[in-house]
Amino acid sequence: MERLTARDPTALESLYDRYSRMVYSLALRIAGQPAVAEEIVQDVFLKLWHSADRYQAERGPLGPWLCTLARNRALDHLRLKREKQRRREDSLEDDAVGFVATSPNPETLAQQSQSAVRVRASLSELPAAQQRAIELAYFEGMTHSEIAAALAEPLGTVKSWIRSGLLRMRETLVKQE
Amino acid sequence: MDDCKQLSEFYEAYALGALEGPEREEIERHLARGCTACTVGVEQARWLVAQLAYLAPEAQPPAALRGRIVAAAAGSEPASAATTAGGAGVRSIAARPERRRQPSAIPGWAWAIAAALLLATVYSVRQTRQLDRELAAVQRDLRDGQAQRAAIESEREHYQMAMEILSAQDTKALELMPKKAAMPPVQAYWSPKMGLLVMSANMPQMASNMTLQLWMVPKKGQPMSVGIFRPDGEGHVMLVAAPGEPIAEIAALAISEEPAGGSPQPTSAPVWVGPLT
Numbered sequence A: 001m002e003r004l005t006a007r008d009p010t011a012l013e014s015l016y017d018r019y020s021r022m023v024y025s026l027a028l029r030i031a032g033q034p035a036v037a038e039e040i041v042q043d044v045f046l047k048l049w050h051s052a053d054r055y056q057a058e059r060g061p062l063g064p065w066l067c068t069l070a071r072n073r074a075l076d077h078l079r080l081k082r083e084k085q086r087r088r089e090d091s092l093e094d095d096a097v098g099f100v101a102t103s104p105n106p107e108t109l110a111q112q113s114q115s116a117v118r119v120r121a122s123l124s125e126l127p128a129a130q131q132r133a134i135e136l137a138y139f140e141g142m143t144h145s146e147i148a149a150a151l152a153e154p155l156g157t158v159k160s161w162i163r164s165g166l167l168r169m170r171e172t173l174v175k176q177e
Numbered sequence B: 001m002d003d004c005k006q007l008s009e010f011y012e013a014y015a016l017g018a019l020e021g022p023e024r025e026e027i028e029r030h031l032a033r034g035c036t037a038c039t040v041g042v043e044q045a046r047w048l049v050a051q052l053a054y055l056a057p058e059a060q061p062p063a064a065l066r067g068r069i070v071a072a073a074a075g076s077e078p079a080s081a082a083t084t085a086g087g088a089g090v091r092s093i094a095a096r097p098e099r100r101r102q103p104s105a106i107p108g109w110a111w112a113i114a115a116a117l118l119l120a121t122v123y124s125v126r127q128t129r130q131l132d133r134e135l136a137a138v139q140r141d142l143r144d145g146q147a148q149r150a151a152i153e154s155e156r157e158h159y160q161m162a163m164e165i166l167s168a169q170d171t172k173a174l175e176l177m178p179k180k181a182a183m184p185p186v187q188a189y190w191s192p193k194m195g196l197l198v199m200s201a202n203m204p205q206m207a208s209n210m211t212l213q214l215w216m217v218p219k220k221g222q223p224m225s226v227g228i229f230r231p232d233g234e235g236h237v238m239l240v241a242a243p244g245e246p247i248a249e250i251a252a253l254a255i256s257e258e259p260a261g262g263s264p265q266p267t268s269a270p271v272w273v274g275p276l277t
Helices: A009-031 A034-050 A062-088 A106-111 A114-124 A128-140 A144-151 A155-176 B002-016 B021-032 B036-055 B063-073 B081-095 B108-167
Strands: B172-178 B186-191 B195-200 B210-218 B224-229 B237-241 B250-259 B272-275
Touching (some): A009 A062, A009 A128, A034 A062, A062 B036, A128 A144, A128 A155, A128 B036, B002 B021, B002 B036, B021 B036, B036 B224, B108 B186, B108 B195, B186 B250
Antiparallel strands (some): B172 B186, B195 B237, B210 B250
């Protein structure tokens, strides 16, 4: 980070090589379109380049920080797209090019980092409805009441699913560390 | 603290962005006034939520993206498709056998006007590009300036709080002694009204995947996290925390080395301990 603050472009290249795949994967999963995901990756790394001195090392590792930036940008895009669709009342528009996320197969899992495997395993231990509620909140940016409406479940049930599911995931992840 | 205990059940939903209504506003109020319990609780919840990024199916960004980003960061545009095509076009025209010139039906003055317009267009395009480059540089400088101002402002607030703690009448000073050789002692200043200041110098540098975490060790119960911090490039550390637990209920302050992002509970023996006698 010191090299990046000193405007050393090779530092940006190193950080890009290390984190771009993670940031791109997340942006693509949320935004659903490769071109938008590329734009988000570019925004995130340029923000890092221009605001390196604002990144506080005390906040933890850089990867999750970059992913938080990417998630916020991707959710902004998603909300804007939904708003446009609502206005046009044309649900068919350009959805055909959308990226459909699929569950990773065992072969892919084997290639992924240990962290990814651990987080996925901790989610998979939850009941399917809890998994879905957490995914809707994280990847779709939905609030408690939006998730309750989407799943046709009581609001209190959704709140409880998300909290207990995340706490259980935390317990599993902390134990494994 | 009762408020914070009630709010603690919403930390995860808040970090996830799913929380709405009065609970969300209440947490934001606590964070804005520097509530230690809520700050630490939300920080831990954010760590957990950040882990969810690993759930995204892995995808590889296109190879060209790296070059585009590095070029944009360096403030230079990559060679555009138009320029490349133009260059190739010039070469291909030059390679063609020269054709015999046909007499033109267009009068000479029209050619002169066309040439003048072409020159004006080229000049205008060049000027526009130059202005774009200058504008981008100004915007970049502006962003850098804003980032620098925000960092200075944040640092100023920290030092302001530190001065208030140091000058408060109820401040209690204590020294946290190191358990490891060659580690300097850490000074702590605790004002029940103004907050807690922890500082030291000549600290050794740490691995990037580790952090220091300050704990309040209560007379009864488990340690409570105050915050995480790391030595700066010159080995200085400073942590300022808002008022939290009543000092009478705390037996000691302790600092342990934890994985980056901090831990809900200490995962290693404390490196510094300062009993509150």
